[in-house]
Each structure stands twice: as C-alpha cells, then as structure tokens.
Amino acid sequence: MSKRSAPTSDRGFDKDAKARTPQSTFCFRCIGCSSVTPSAAQDFRCSQCGNLLEIAHPAWKSGGLDASSLKSLWRERRSSNAALDLSGVWRFRELLPAPASGKPVVTLREGNTPLYELPLSSRITGVARLYAKHQGMNPTGSFKDTGMTVAATFARQSGCRWVACASTGNTSASMAAYAARGGMRSLVLVPEGKISWSKLSQALDYGALTCQLRTDFDGCLQLLQELVKRAPVYQLNSINPFRLEGQKTLALELLEQLDWQPPDHIIVPGGNLGNSSAIGKALLEMHELGLIPRLPKLSIIQAEGANALVRTLRETRGKRLVTVQAETRATAIRIGNPASWEKAVKVLQATGGACEQVSEIEIAQAKAEIGAEGIGCEPASAVTLAGLKKLLQQGFVKKQESVVLVLTGNLLKDPDFTMEFHRGELFSATERESARLNPYRHPPVVLDATLDAVIQTLEQAEKSEKSDTRSNA
Amino acid sequence: MSKRSAPTSDRGFDKDAKARTPQSTFCFRCIGCSSVTPSAAQDFRCSQCGNLLEIAHPAWKSGGLDASSLKSLWRERRSSNAALDLSGVWRFRELLPAPASGKPVVTLREGNTPLYELPLSSRITGVARLYAKHQGMNPTGSFKDTGMTVAATFARQSGCRWVACASTGNTSASMAAYAARGGMRSLVLVPEGKISWSKLSQALDYGALTCQLRTDFDGCLQLLQELVKRAPVYQLNSINPFRLEGQKTLALELLEQLDWQPPDHIIVPGGNLGNSSAIGKALLEMHELGLIPRLPKLSIIQAEGANALVRTLRETRGKRLVTVQAETRATAIRIGNPASWEKAVKVLQATGGACEQVSEIEIAQAKAEIGAEGIGCEPASAVTLAGLKKLLQQGFVKKQESVVLVLTGNLLKDPDFTMEFHRGELFSATERESARLNPYRHPPVVLDATLDAVIQTLEQAEKSEKSDTRSNA
Numbered sequence: 030m031s032k033r034s035a036p037t038s039d040r041g042f043d044k045d046a047k048a049r050t051p052q053s054t055f056c057f058r059c060i061g062c063s064s065v066t067p068s069a070a071q072d073f074r075c076s077q078c079g080n081l082l083e084i085a086h087p088a089w090k091s092g093g094l095d096a097s098s099l100k101s102l103w104r105e106r107r108s109s110n111a112a113l114d115l116s117g118v119w120r121f122r123e124l125l126p127a128p129a130s131g132k133p134v135v136t137l138r139e140g141n142t143p144l145y146e147l148p149l150s151s152r153i154t155g156v157a158r159l160y161a162k163h164q165g166m167n168p169t170g171s172f173k174d175t176g177m178t179v180a181a182t183f184a185r186q187s188g189c190r191w192v193a194c195a196s197t198g199n200t201s202a203s204m205a206a207y208a209a210r211g212g213m214r215s216l217v218l219v220p221e222g223k224i225s226w227s228k229l230s231q232a233l234d235y236g237a238l239t240c241q242l243r244t245d246f247d248g249c250l251q252l253l254q255e256l257v258k259r260a261p262v263y264q265l266n267s268i269n270p271f272r273l274e275g276q277k278t279l280a281l282e283l284l285e286q287l288d289w290q291p292p293d294h295i296i297v298p299g300g301n302l303g304n305s306s307a308i309g310k311a312l313l314e315m316h317e318l319g320l321i322p323r324l325p326k327l328s329i330i331q332a333e334g335a336n337a338l339v340r341t342l343r344e345t346r347g348k349r350l351v352t353v354q355a356e357t358r359a360t361a362i363r364i365g366n367p368a369s370w371e372k373a374v375k376v377l378q379a380t381g382g383a384c385e386q387v388s389e390i391e392i393a394q395a396k397a398e399i400g401a402e403g404i405g406c407e408p409a410s411a412v413t414l415a416g417l418k419k420l421l422q423q424g425f426v427k428k429q430e431s432v433v434l435v436l437t438g439n440l441l442k443d444p445d446f447t448m449e450f451h452r453g454e455l456f457s458a459t460e461r462e463s464a465r466l467n468p469y470r471h472p473p474v475v476l477d478a479t480l481d482a483v484i485q486t487l488e489q490a491e492k493s494e495k496s497d498t499r500s501n502a
Numbered sequence: 503m504s505k506r507s508a509p510t511s512d513r514g515f516d517k518d519a520k521a522r523t524p525q526s527t528f529c530f531r532c533i534g535c536s537s538v539t540p541s542a543a544q545d546f547r548c549s550q551c552g553n554l555l556e557i558a559h560p561a562w563k564s565g566g567l568d569a570s571s572l573k574s575l576w577r578e579r580r581s582s583n584a585a586l587d588l589s590g591v592w593r594f595r596e597l598l599p600a601p602a603s604g605k606p607v608v609t610l611r612e613g614n615t616p617l618y619e620l621p622l623s624s625r626i627t628g629v630a631r632l633y634a635k636h637q638g639m640n641p642t643g644s645f646k647d648t649g650m651t652v653a654a655t656f657a658r659q660s661g662c663r664w665v666a667c668a669s670t671g672n673t674s675a676s677m678a679a680y681a682a683r684g685g686m687r688s689l690v691l692v693p694e695g696k697i698s699w700s701k702l703s704q705a706l707d708y709g710a711l712t713c714q715l716r717t718d719f720d721g722c723l724q725l726l727q728e729l730v731k732r733a734p735v736y737q738l739n740s741i742n743p744f745r746l747e748g749q750k751t752l753a754l755e756l757l758e759q760l761d762w763q764p765p766d767h768i769i770v771p772g773g774n775l776g777n778s779s780a781i782g783k784a785l786l787e788m789h790e791l792g793l794i795p796r797l798p799k800l801s802i803i804q805a806e807g808a809n810a811l812v813r814t815l816r817e818t819r820g821k822r823l824v825t826v827q828a829e830t831r832a833t834a835i836r837i838g839n840p841a842s843w844e845k846a847v848k849v850l851q852a853t854g855g856a857c858e859q860v861s862e863i864e865i866a867q868a869k870a871e872i873g874a875e876g877i878g879c880e881p882a883s884a885v886t887l888a889g890l891k892k893l894l895q896q897g898f899v900k901k902q903e904s905v906v907l908v909l910t911g912n913l914l915k916d917p918d919f920t921m922e923f924h925r926g927e928l929f930s931a932t933e934r935e936s937a938r939l940n941p942y943r944h945p946p947v948v949l950d951a952t953l954d955a956v957i958q959t960l961e962q963a964e965k966s967e968k969s970d971t972r973s974n975a
Binding site: 104105107108110115137138141143145166168169170191205206207208209210214216218221226227229230231232233234235236237238239240241242243244248249252255256259260262285286288396397400401402403404405439440441442444445447448451469471472473474475476477478479480482483484486487490494 | 709921
C-alpha cells in the first residue's frame with residue numbers, strides 16, 4: 030500500500046484550514062413505495078419493494094434554510110480559499126448529504142464549469158438566448174465528477190477498501206480518479222472494445238483494476254449487481270444515490286450563473302438517466318426552497334439507436350421500461366436498459382419536459398456546429414443541440430424562449446469520432462451530402478514543407494469559403 | 503462566413519454586463535538592445551537588432567498600483583458574474599496589456615485552475631509541502647489558453663481575418679478554439695505524424711485549416727516566419743509577446759491560492775521556453791510591485807532528447823543557443839530550437855533557478871505517480887516531478903522547502919502514451935525492471951462476463967498488492 034495516497038483535498042499551504050462540516054441530515058427514500066430508512070444495503074435498493082432509493086432531506090421541513098441567505102452564502106464562498114468552498118459541488122453543501130463529523134471530503138475541485146453563449150447555434154436555430162453549460166470542463170472531463178466527489182466521500186467514510194462500477198467510460202475515469210484521491214482501490218467493468226481509448230487510458234492512469242468484459246454495458250452492470258453481493262466492494266454506479274446528490278449542483282451552479290433567473294428550457298442527453306434525474310431533483314428542491322420562482326422544462330434527448338426512454342414513453346406511457354439493444358457512436362449514452370428510467374419519467378412529468386431522439390448524422394452535425402463555436406464536446410453532448418432543433422420544429426420550444434444545453438463530456442474523451450468525421454470516414458458521401466455536413470468538415474492536408482504549398486492551400490481555403498458563403502446566401 | 507461566430511464571451515443572461523476596459527498602457531521592448539516602440543511588426547522582432555520583443559508597462563513606474571488594493575480587487579472579482587472577472591486571466595487585467603477602448607475580449611473562461619496537494623509524491627520525494635498547479639484544466643486542456651485569450655483579443659483588434667501558428671499540438675488546439683470564438687479563421691502548421699491524435703482532433707473540431715508538414719516542429723516554425731511576411735496572417739506563436747502576458751497569470755493565480763506566500767521553488771517543463779519566460783516575468787513584476795516579499799526559484803526541466811537549454815547553459819553558459827535534433831515521447835516539449843531561450847536564461851539568472859534534464863523512463867514513472875494521485879497529466883508535465891527528484895539529489899532543493907510543480911497539459915491530450923505504458927509497450931522488460939516501473943503498471947484484462955472470472959481477478963490483485971507491499975516494506 031506504499032503507493033496509495035492518504036485522503037486529501039485541494040488547498041494551499043494553509044494546513045490548518047479544516048473543512049467545515051455541513052449541517053444537513055438525510056435519509057434514504059424508496060422512489061416506488063416511499064418507505065424511508067436511515068441506511069441502505071450495498072445494492073442501494075429498497076428492502077421492501079426492490080426499487081431504487083433516493084436521498085431525502087426531512088430536516089428541511091423544519092425550516093432554517095432561507096433562500097436569500099443561502100444565495101449570499103454560496104456567492105461569498107467563491108472568494109474563499111478553503112477546500113470545500115473551492116469545490117463547485119461542496120460550495121452548495123447545505124443541499125447535500127453531510128459526511129459524518131470530522132470525516133474528510135474527497136475532492137478534485139470539481140464543478141465550477143463555464144456557461145457559454147452560442148452565437149453560431151443561435152443563428153442556426155433562431156434561439157437568441159441559447160447557452161451551453163459545459164460539464165466536460167470537470168477534472169476528468171465529464172459531469173460524472175460532480176457526483177463522484179460525494180459518493181467517494183461516503184464510500185471512504187464507510188471504510189471500504191474497494192470501489193467498483195460498470196461503465197461506458199466516463200464513470201470509470203471519474204471513479205478511478207476519486208478512488209485514488211481518497212486512498213481506495215477501484216475496479217472498473219467496461220464492455221470490451223466499446224469504450225473510447227481515451228476514457229480507458231484515464232482509468233489505467235489513475236490506477237484502476239480494469240476488466241474489459243465480453244458483453245455490453247448492460248451486461249457489465251448486471252454482473253456488478255451480483256458482485257457487490259458476493260465481494261466486499263462498494264458500488265459507485267449511478268444507482269448510488271449519493272452520486273445524484275452531487276450531480277444536483279449542476280443546476281444550482283447554473284442558476285447562480287443566471288442570477289437565479291430560470292431559463293425556459295434545460296436540455297440534457299439521456300443515457301443511464303441518472304443525470305437528468307439529478308438535475309430534475311435539484312430543480313424541484315430549489316423551487317420548494319424558494320430559490321427559484323418557477324420550474325424550467327427539463328427535456329431529455331436520446332440517440333435513435335439507444336432510445337429506451339423514448340420508446341418507454343411512447344409505448345407504455347412511462348409505466349413499464351422498454352429496453353433496447355443499444356447502438357450509437359455516442360458511446361456515453363449507448364445504454365439500452367437505463368437504471369434511473371423511473372426517476373427520469375417523474376422528472377419529465379414534474380417539469381413538463383419533452384423526450385426526443387436524434388439520428389447519428391444529426392449528432393455529428395450538431396457536434397461540428399458546437400466545435401465551430403470554439404467549444405469541444407463529445408458526441409453524446411451534441412444530442413442536446415440536435416434535439417433542440419427537433420423541439421423547435423415541433424413547436425415545443427419557441428425561438429423567443431431561453432434555452433440551456435447541458436454538455437456532459439469533453440471533446441478529448443473521443444478524438445476518434447472527430448477525426449473520422451473530418452476525414453469523411455464517419456458517413457457515406459451520399460449521407461454527408463444530404464445532411465449538408467460539408468461546410469463543417471475540415472480534413473487535414475499533408476504537404477511538403479514549402480512556402481508555396483502552404484500559400485496555395487490557404488488560397489484554396491479562401492476560395493472555397495467564398496463559394497460556400499455564396500451558396501448559403 | 504455564415505458559419506463563423508461573432509465575438510463573444512462567457513456570461514449569463516445579463517446582456518448588459520459590459521466588459522470593463524482595463525486601465526494599463528503598454529509598449530514593446532526588445533530583450534536584446536532594450537529599444538522601445540509603441541507598435542510591432544508582424545514577426546514580433548526588433549526593427550533595430552532582430553531580437554524578440556516583450557511587452558513593457560512603463561505606466562507602472564508612475565504608481566497607482568497598490569499591492570494590497572490589487573489583492574483585494576482580484577479576490578472580490580471571484581464572486582462576480584461579469585465575463586472579464588470569470589476569466590482567470592482577465593481577472594488580473596491591471597497587469598496585462600489593455601485592449602483598445604470598447605474592443606471585446608475573446609475568452610473561454612480560461613485559467614481558474616486547481617492547485618493540488620500531492621500526498622503520494624510527497625512520500626516518495628520527502629518534500630512535505632509539494633503541490634501541483636494543473637494548467638491542463640484549461641478549456642482546451644493546456645496552459646496555452648491563458649496566453650491565447652490575450653493574443654487572440656489583440657489579433658481580433660488588429661482586424662485580421664486569419665491567424666496562424668506552428669505547433670506540436672497544444673498551441674494549435676488553443677489557437678483554433680480562440681480563433682473560432684473570436685470569429686477568425688485559423689491556419690495550423692504541425693509536423694506530420696509527430697503530434698498526438700487528440701490534439702489534432704481539437705484543431706479540426708474548432709474549424710482550423712490544418713496542414714501536416716513533412717518536417718519537424720522547428721521546420722514548421724521557420725516556414726511560418728516566412729509565411730507571415732508574404733501572406734496576411736497574424737502570427738500566434740509563442741514569440742507573440744501578448745501570449746506571454748496572458749501566461750503570466752499562472753503565477754498570479756498561484757500566489758493568490760497560496761495567500762501570497764511565495765513557495766521556495768516553482769518547477770516548469772521546458773519546451774519552446776515561452777512558459778518559463780512568462781512565469782519568470784510575472785514573478786519579477788510581482789516582486790517589483792510589492793505583491794510578494796521574495797522571489798521563488800524558477801527551475802526548468804527538459805527531456806534528455808530535447809535538451810537545448812541544458813546544453814546551452816552547460817556549453818556556452820547561456821551566451822549562444824545550442825540547438826538539438828529533438829526526440830522524446832513527451833511531444834509537447836519535443837523542440838530542438840527553442841524561440842524564447844534568451845528570455846528563459848534571463849529568468850533562471852534572475853530567480854536563481856536550475857535547469858535539468860530527465861530520461862524517458864523517469865518521465866513515464868513520474869507520470870504514473872502523478873496519475874496514482876488521481877491527477878491526469880500529459881508526459882511533458884511529468885518532467886517536473888522527475889526533475890524535482892534530481893534537484894533533491896543534487897541538494898538544490900531541500901526537503902523542508904515548499905515546491906510547486908507546473909503541470910502544463912491534460913492526460914487526455916495523449917492517451918496513447920498512457921495505454922502503451924500500462925500495456926508494457928513503452929519500454930523493454932529490462933528497462934521496466936531496472937526502473938521499478940512495475941508497481942505503477944495496471945494493464946487492462948479482457949475477461950468473459952462471468953462473476954467467477956471477475957472475483958478471481960480481484961483476488962489476484964489483492965494478492966499481488968500484498969506482495970508488493972511486503973517487498974517495498
């Protein structure tokens with residue numbers, strides 16, 4: 030164990046800056062039968078009915094959380110150098126489960142992600158007030174970090190030595206990093222050959238024991254469920270309700286960035302549906318606590334090839350999950366049996382959001398448009414812009430409304446997709462033409478190192494851009 | 503041009519939050535003959551002697567910059583939602599060149615990077631107060647963004663349509679993103695086959711015209727110098743002095759994180775030497791303005807295969823550049839003819855820092871150790887930890903001193919290096935053994951999706967870890 034690190038946190042030389050302990054208390058509540066317990070079994074399922082658990086905060090009922098004071102407190106903390114305040118998650122600790130007194134928080138200074146304007150996409154869609162909340166700017170490059178800091182903190186507090194997850198890649202990268210930071214070992218179950226090289230490299234770099242299983246994501250998840258009953262490993266999959274608590278802070282941070290004026294719409298990619306559940310939970314809690322005057326509509330977009338929630342809503346009205354054989358190049362949402370589907374259905378109903386699906390070409394085009402804004406995201410993130418276009422066509426979103434797209438992962442998570450797109454290898458020529466992808470394709474050119482060759486290439490680019498402009502005019 | 507975006511910035515719905523214009527004024531000063539001019543030619547070289555220019559701030563001499571007021575002001579801005587204040591660069595705008603009145607700043611909310619404790623590396627090196635400033639957490643994943651926001655702002659202000667750079671990868675990614683954000687086109691010259699796939703994918707995603715030239719980095723740079731004299735493109739290479747001004751903010755932000763208590767040592771990777779020059783300039787300016795009571799020693803570490811500065815100091819005492827044929831897997835510093843070598847020599851002399859070189863195996867080992875802290879960096883960043891070990895052996899750094907390592911790029915910038923290392927493909931078995939790399943190697947295993955297979959793997963990992971612990975004890 031000589032190479033494992035002691036738990037620590039992001040701070041300066043001031044060793045005496047002790048993390049203040051949050052004051053809230055919490056319990057577990059079943060999303061099915063609503064039964065409440067102070068603790069949960071290792072599978073995080075209800076002992077009565079087997080459904081998923083969520084974290085509830087009964088203490089809030091007794092008051093003491095004043096909206097205006099909370100807003101001031103959270104803002105003040107932005108100028109603090111204390112470890113908990115520097116985290117974009119723990120800065121909002123009044124709305125999170127509190128670790129036991131004196132127990133350390135495992136943090137990599139997650140959250141604090143930018144909210145970008147999207148002038149190009151605004152022109153394309155006609156939505157003037159269009160923004161991207163880029164969760165791919167988290168420490169390991171995806172939104173998973175905001176949940177993992179909370180779940181890893183509680184895993185460590187439970188005294189476990191091993192943590193584990195099944196993953197399409199982002200969760201394993203995040204878990205491995207937080208496990209390393211918290212002095213724990215991590216076990217990663219990923220589908221063989223179906224996750225990006227970059228995400229796999231992260232798990233290895235952070236010291237995870239990485240098993241590539243000859244199955245898909247859903248197979249990995251099923252095996253993990255059995256494993257936690259047989260071996261002493263702590264489950265850090267998205268059914269771990271502590272993760273969703275951390276992911277709530279996306280919505281808190283977003284609303285603070287908007288000076289607490291709710292946008293009309295928030296649009297999020299739908300994979301395992303933990304993220305949409307978390308954001309929805311945050312919105313409902315914020316509304317209940319008086320932090321926001323009204324609820325934004327939270328909409329969920331899936332890839333056509335991994336459209337379990339879309340079909341569940343269309344075919345059973347959300348009463349029974351319709352699973353699918355997932356297939357999409359947006360690997361982060363290639364999930365056919367989403368664990369948090371019931372939570373997501375509730376969130377859609379509570380906020381009045383929509384659920385849509387988009388094609389592979391629509392995803393690639395949207396990703397290139399976001400890239401042309403100077404903002405790099407992974408393919409799964411781009412379903413939000415592609416979905417917005419559909420929701421506009423359907424009249425569900427109106428051009429004068431304000432819209433926030435949640436980008437969940439960094440461009441660098443999947444460079445292969447980008448390279449193949451620009452080299453013209455992702456789709457056939459006919460598909461590219463019909464989808465008008467060409468203006469966004471910039472294939473690299475290989476040249477001799479001569480001035481003439483470079484100047485000629487520059488002039489050609491000028492010419493073709495002018496002809497693009499004329500044909501688009 | 504329909505697909506190009508208008509200049510913009512990161513902000514919320516408050517469209518009226520106008521960026522306040524910084525008040526400082528500046529000029530160009532030659533680092534050779536010290537002649538001063540209000541403007542610079544396109545090659546950013548002195549018209550008198552041909553040496554590099556730097557930005558000077560003569561207005562500071564007349565006072566008006568009170569150290570204590572500046573510190574308060576910069577800290578207050580951390581709780582602001584205005585675009586300029588949200589940038590970790592422009593927050594320190596009193597020490598930066600000011601754009602012309604009313605001209606917009608091109609920003610992606612760069613800077614604001616974490617300072618991490620390194621408990622594992624502390625145990626390995628014996629340095630208790632050891633920290634990493636992780637510039638790989640910038641928007642495009644490297645320190646280049648902090649300089650590019652300033653240089654792109656001035657490029658845009660100059661009215662240019664095209665910007666260009668020669669690059670080993672990180673500069674091109676950053677330039678392409680900021681060009682896109684500022685509504686400009688970008689031309690990237692990279693050496694064919696010698697930059698990472700991930701970095702190339704970024705340039706393409708952000709819409710750059712990307713030329714892979716059949717030469718090395720130094721050949722690309724030379725061609726760019728000729729190009730800017732012949733074609734209307736604005737040079738954004740590291741000899742652009744606006745970039746170094748932005749990169750200064752690393753030191754400002756670091757010192758703020760340390761409550762303005764200077765560490766004893768700052769250690770930085772040395773490639774083109776722009777970054778060390780910028781950090782050194784910042785330290786000297788901070789000292790001059792009374793922001794810090796004493797200067798940290800700034801040390802520069804190179805790869806053995808790209809050790810131009812090391813040889814320059816040893817063979818000519820820093821009087822004449824010794825160029826080398828660069829070869830290292832740390833691609834971000836694979837540069838044999840560093841443009842800013844004279845600036846770097848001055849900084850080493852002024853701060854009393856050292857210059858060292860490290861081997862490929864030392865780099866790989868240090869990178870794995872940083873990874874095991876839950877912190878992902880690219881190989882070039884890891885030369886800092888490898889270099890620290892050497893400087894400790896030589897007695898230049900003492901264990902009781904405080905040390906900050908500057909990590910310049912994100913793990914995701916070069917996943918291939920990580921994969922090859924963990925799969926045992928980077929070095930021969932003999933080299934691995936002699937370098938004791940094995941405890942940090944975690945090769946992925948491919949398994950059938952059965953519970954027994956996973957449990958067996960878990961048990962084996964436990965056993966081998968126990969035997970590692972015994973053999974290390």
